[in-house]
Amino acid sequence: MNIKPTTSMCSKNSNDIEIVRESGASSIKATGYQRFDLHKNHLIWLDESICDDNEDCYYTTAHLRSIACDLKSYSNVDECVLFIETMKDRKVYIIISGSLGQKVVPQIHDMSQIDTIFIFCGIEQRHKEWTREWSKVKGIFTEIMPICKSLKLATQRRQQNAISMSFIMSDEQTNQLNLNFIDTCMLKVVLATIPFGDADVLDYVNYCRDLFVDNEEELNNVEQVKCKYRQETAIWWYSRRNFLYYMLNHGIRLLDCDTLVRMGFLINDLHRQIEQLHKDQKSKEIFTVYHGQGLSKKEFKQLNKSKGGLMSFNSFLFTSKVREVSLRFARDNANDPDLIGILFVMKIIPKHSSAIFASIGDINTVSDEDEVIFSMHSVFRIEEIKAIDENETLFEVSLTLTDDKDLEFSRIMKCVQTESYQGSTGWFRLGLLLTDMGQMDKAEEIYKRLIDQETEESKKASIYHQLGWNKYNQKNYPEAILYYRKALEILEKILQPHHPKLATSYNNIGIVYGQLGDYSNARLSHEKALAIWKRTLLADDPSFGAYHNNIGLMYYNMGDYPNALSSYKKASDIWERSLPKDHPDRAMSYNNIGLSYENMGKYRKARSYYERAIKTVERSLPSNHPWTKQWKIDLERVKAKT
Template sequence: MEDVVVIWLDNHIDHNNPDCHVTLTQLQRIADNVTTFTDNDECVEFIISNNHHRVYLILSGALGQYLVRCIHDIPQLHSIFIFCQNKSYHEQWAKHWYKIKDVFIDIISLCQAIQITFPQDEPNTTPISFVPSGKRLDLLNPSFMYTQLFKEILLTIEFQDKHIEDFIKHHPGLITLDSNHSSDVKQLVREYHVKKPIWWYTKGTSLHSILNYALRIMDGDILVRMGFFITDLHRNIEQLHKEQFVNTSWSSLVFTVYRGQGLSHTDFDELRNTIGGLMSFNNFFSTSTNRGVSFSYAESSADNPKLVGILFTIRVDPSQSTTPFVHVENHGYFSEETEVLFSMHTVFRIHDIKVIGSGRPIYEVNISLTLDSNEELRALTDHIRRENHVDGKGWARLGQLLIELSQQDTAEKIYDTLLNQTSDDSEEALICHQLGRIRHRQGLFQESIILYTKSLMLLEKSLPANHPSLGTLYANIGSVYDSMGDYPKSLEYYGKALSIDQQSLPENHPLLATSYGNIGSVYHSMGDYPKSLEYYEKALSIRQQSLPENHPHLATSYNNIGSVYYRKGDYSKSLEYYGKALSIRQQSLPENHPHLATSYNNIGSVYYRKGDYSKSLEYYGKALSIRQQSLPENHPHLATSYNNIGSVYYRKGDYSKSLEYYGKALSIRQQSLPENHPHLATSYNNIGSVYYRKGDYPKAHFYCERAVQIVKCSLPSNHPHLLVYKRNLACVKDALWRSSLTHIK
């Protein structure tokens, strides 16, 4: 931990002594920064000068009794631990000093105690999902759904040694082995197979923390590289579970385990609202049979004002559940450890919550492992598989899930590998289709069309002309042309898709709604708002009849209709529909999903039109933040965000800031869009407007004239943008003329 230093002060430390070496090795496995001293003065000077770390000090009994009165009140010194051979004697004087946490005679107990007192500065470091009783399944927490799918998919993949090598190659600092092994990658690979996955998970390495981190933020790149370990660890737990709990004396023995930790105040409120419902720990979940140790973790968490101290008391009935869990004793790194480890994404029922302890409130939460026969859990799992249209198997299925999570770069690596390995036309068509989706999302439009067209040609060899798969490809090609601003081409392909859908699908099928929505989007871009609204409302009508009320596709319809009202100047109506779209997306998508950015951006635009520039900047800023995290740096949507923020500064009269953001938008659009794309015209017009306001009429004329030239090539002659840009150019020409008259005079 970066903000912690563990110091071991003992006048008799000898690094050549085997016992000292063992003690030091154990300490280094719980903390990155461990320092030893044999000289009292040097140690005290080091503590006083260490202004940027919390100091955790280990002292021998006799030395501690003498030294503690001199150092106890040093601010940097957080905790003191007495490590000795006579526990009862040293406990007598140690109890008078509040920074002394306890007296220890063995290194394992000492290390566990130090870990408990380490600061927990990251709220909710354990990824948790809640499913209240009776909650509609379409309102599920996205992390609950995606971790379930990740686990299912990974368990269908056969990982090889090359995947271990790839992980170590890309994350060389994640595994901390003894120093004589750390430099040899091949030896690291061999070392991995020497011990069981549970041993690695409970050992003092970063495998544990980096896996939890990746699961918490759903980092597809790390999770894919760690797929071998996730799979191996699950199967190791599964195997030992059968040995320990299937047809053994433990099979019908109900027992209780505990876990102490901190929850953010937001998650704690959600926990209280989920009594009677379900919760899942979306990682591998460690518990202890020792209530006292777990309570200490809860107490330590309660010291942090950002956290609520929680003691989970967990009832487990092995006879009622096949969820894999295992007693770690004799299998983990610490052979004496009284730990029970549950596999990833284990689901529990929440029974009640009560306050325990004195002083700082700590909450005991009673939960139990869900039964295999639980209908609610079965319905939940079926819904997740049905709603996330991720088909195929193995790596191909994983790639689709990563695209759904907007982690295109990782998905691309998977599909590129699969493409090089296949010789089957149908498989190649599927892979090209997915790569086309990725290129489109990356803003690489021409490459996307090439890949989609290749997929189309391969499928046309074996499918009838009205097959729905061909309709999907036509729609995707139409979407790329829409992004490129080639609206006639876009309408042509969207029309082909609609024709196939009308022939092959029932009249209220959701895919028909998608086709109507796509065509409505093109008419919207062309400025034909009545036609656009007609198609958008057809799409909404079908979706309202065929989908749950909080389905993400309904959010798309609400968003689209809101955009028409926005263009018509009905901002109250627009905000109403944009708000509905945002509400659904917040419940159904990961927090950094690009569709959320779209909603924030659109609401920001409404506030911009209403003159509420502070609100507008707030929402535009949220959209930009998501796009910077989830999109390539030259993606057109980033240009949209920069352009919009530039417009706010323009309205506020901050022309320097405005020009800065408009310039960023133009730079991206010049790199990523065709030279006559309407969005380029928008950038030229906006920059021209800034120069006009600054009185630099020659520059204003250059940019405004370029805007008019582009829209004449790309938009209908009656498009509102063309009329606005012509008017702006006329104003600039008039200003230039008046300026020239002034110079003549």
């Protein structure tokens, strides 16, 4: 039976984290130096006459590769259809020859993977009649360049629809907020403390050279960034809607920390330029802006549920003062059977809000749209949702920029500030956040770079401590011991013998020894921590609860359940006196007591403590927190035994 008690490890940082994630090993992966799938789609060319040695085919392929790196060419219909069926989480743009169109389009049109179909033929007139029946056929072309132009427009529409949003229902708890909003918001706060420079821009450029090695158009854009990018031109570059725009929005939507850290210079420069323009423009009059895009049916359902609540645009957001411009985007999406077209109508009352936005008519590259750009995480109240012209796939959504006095909004922003490691700065602070987000490899990369640069011994000890914490979370206990001991060696040299930081190190080393099955060293380390705490802390300090809990864990791992139970009860008594009623550590102690009783065969008592644990934790942690989920499993297991 694989049932494990919960460990109480001295905090990796002085701030207690309230908003929690699914697990220490996040399911969101950093991309590393893999090819960046810029548009998250596949482009397919299907034509029976495709031949590698043909000059026209070579010419066509070269132009299509300038639009999308992931180009697949097929001359066999069955092979092509089979490939499309494997694309479960991607969209496909397909160019079909006129000779195959009438046969293939009915076969693939209703596949969810198909986004857009183009017919590439010799005589346009032959295909006008039959293509009218198929809404995903977006054009009939006799030359490749117009197809490339249409593909660009299609991918721009797809990317505009990929802007990350978070919906916050009016009765939703702060600690149950959408994690993309919380994590990207905290990333923005932390990145702002890092002094990015020319070296960081160059590092990003080199990264992009590798990503776009087969894409001449984007490589040219990359070289322009290298030569011409300046902090004061960030909005101009972003408004060009090239790889900078797509990559940043992709990173925010997928919470791709590797990409976001590399683009930290752009995030900072954009925010600061918008902030400066906002100060210079001194907007006071109430005005309205518009934003058109498509939402999936699932997202639209979330939007409807959140009416009366809040929504955040998590990325930098372009809006227009011209209603028809944004409505056109919304209508284009309403014609897509997989999407709902949305026209956001946003009321802005500048004197009531500290949100950062600016008019960029003199800066942006789209001069006829009279655009206003909002910085990341602009939060709006959802006022009204209504159909446009009684169209079931086209809606107008009225939003109002949140008032600074809005209690719900204030609570959310206070939560973000509390959780963004305010006691630290720069790259170290970023490492703390990435660790908490489960991005262990990226955090380790940052810490190791800091170790090589750091000259102050106390800061080196902190970095080694964080590396130990990372390795512990990755269950690499031998390396965790190594890093914790490096931190301890430094602290023993620079601190007094009874300094609380030494107790933290001893405690954490004891836990790791316990995981390794070295109970003698585990007990010795815990006793050293206890000796210091007795000299420096009050009798009811929660740290004593942590000590007894961890001694209980040691006994539990040894199979000595009566002594484990005794230690867990001591921890529970201390935490009941020193912590709030709904504190997660109190719930943890109840569950650990339940585990001990269960292993002793006392199932009714085990069930009672499991129920207490769940009742306590439901008031303080979200339902998808790993503790909550595991403890419910524990309860169901013991119910089957009683």
